[in-house]
Amino acid sequence: MLSYILRRLLQAIPLLLILSLLLFTLVNLAPGGPLAGLSRTRRASTEKTEQLKQQFGLDKPLPLQYLIWLAGNDWMRVDLDGDGVKESYGTRRGILRGDFGFSYRTRQPVIEEIRHRVGNTMYLVSITLLVVALIAIPVGVLSAIKQYSTFDILATTLSFVGQAIPEFWLGLILIFIFYAWLENPLTGQPLLPVGGMYTVGAPFSLLDRTSHLVLPVIMGMVGWVAWYSRFLRSSMLDVIHQDYIRTARAKGLREWAVMFRHALKNALIPLVTLFALDFPYIFAGSLYVELIFAWPGMGRLYYDSAVRRDYPVMLALLIIGAGLILICNLLADIAYAALDPRVRYD
């Protein structure tokens, strides 16, 4: 098992390298070059552009730029003051050592930008996932136990609906219903807030935090609840007809014990694998939520960077995203083997 994990991790390295090379080349060959976002908004003179290019190291040949981006330039001498003499060591450490350069937009280190946002996205995603689990698991189990009952038909229909609702549209509709239409009967204010993580300037209060969470969580959760409840239903139905469930019943166990201790446990195995595979997409999907509800997370950071074509930030988030997917794929395989003793990797 350990050697399998090691082998997979080693295989991921060339993949990430190729991806980084492709993305880097793509960004640098883009029309207007990597500084397009900057020069267009600031209407910089050619002289200024040249200066910026030098400042960001864009005057060097492309392969060298890639090398510096990847491995940094603190191990080679560079020309800092522009007099043609390479007199000192560079300061870039390269993405391999966690230095993703500077944002063109804010002039801050990219890694700092990300560090400020990552917690906010994790906070939103983890609460969304908690709610997804709390709804999807009971619904899926009940649908399977009471197959073809009114509840099951209703749940299945709703899961079709939930999977067809475009997330971003749902967000707009939620804003209309809970912000523009319904109002708080006590204060006459909108029922729920729609921007940010808390009321700016107000003292910390749990109620304020929670009310800011409600709409983003609903928006982020609907599609996934639909998807997982449907998946768990069919997984439960597979399990219910197995021999060991009949054995459990024959032993005289109570029905709920059979369902929750024996059936659900086994039905969740494929769900865990699926969840590990889905996780990066749940993360990426929060981009829409963060955009609509002005949530200061990584998705919004990516969107803002894309609008301004802030390539260092985009590249960093892309590489991190690909790494996350690779890790989650590996975790899915490990979970699969760990939870099902019949599966062995050599």
Added chain:
Amino acid sequence: MQTIEAINPQRSPKEAPGKKAGVGLTAIVWRRFRRHPGAIAGAIVLSIIVLSCTLAFLSPYDPYRSDITSRLEPPSLAHPFGTDQLGRDLLTRCLYGGRISLLVGALVVLVTLIIGVPVGALAGYLGGWVDDVLMRIIDAALSLPVLLILILLSAILREVELPAFERNNVVLIALVIGALSWMTVARLVRALFLTLREQEYVTAARALGASSLLIMSSEILPNSFGPIIVESTLEIGWAILEESGLSFLGFGIQPPTPSWGNLLNGAQEHIITHPWLAIFPGVMIFLTIISVNYIGDGLRDALDPYKVLKQIAEV
């Protein structure tokens, strides 16, 4: 044995006896499809949407010409969906937008089939190092953060001036989405070919001297049509959702050309005061996707009564 019967219901012993001789595959599939109420409803709704989008030119309003005298009017008899911030009839724009969105959906599926079917067929049929290499490529492509790359590519591509496409290149956007979503089809086709190449009729064809190309194209491929059709149907819905999302973010189809996604983008700032601008384009997307999903579900039941799709997917 069960696999072949299931994938090709025509040869299924359960269907064959008792039925009139000469009942074709299409008739059998249609009879099963008809029994699925969701699928029938979906087919009807989707037909209405496609038909009205095709006939959008019958509308008395111009989707592009603004009319300052009738800005932001709520839904009325003259304007069933209301009008937008430039006084254009929203229904007309939704229908013209539907043309674009549906076209992108269809083109994406075409691209995924053009790439995915040959890749999957070669990997599944030839096996060995070809399979290894192609699977490695598929795995690599699957590890891309699709949404982020779509945004990056669109951000770059909307600056590119290509003589053949000019701006607002529907084809280009479909190509980009398609190039990032052929992997599911490739994996499905690979699994199908892997299973089907062991069938007797393939051995028989080989014994008769048929070339690999002939076996793949005229023996195995026709027998894989069922699952491929189901997958493609579901893919249309996914592609439309992806395009709308991209256009909603402002990176897909650019206004003034309408698409369901960018109509929603334009509605964002008016959501509090003029909600119909957001409601109607979204309802169009929703109805299309749910119809397509129900049709896909019905087709799956009709083409695959033994649910072997699921078993094959695990190969």
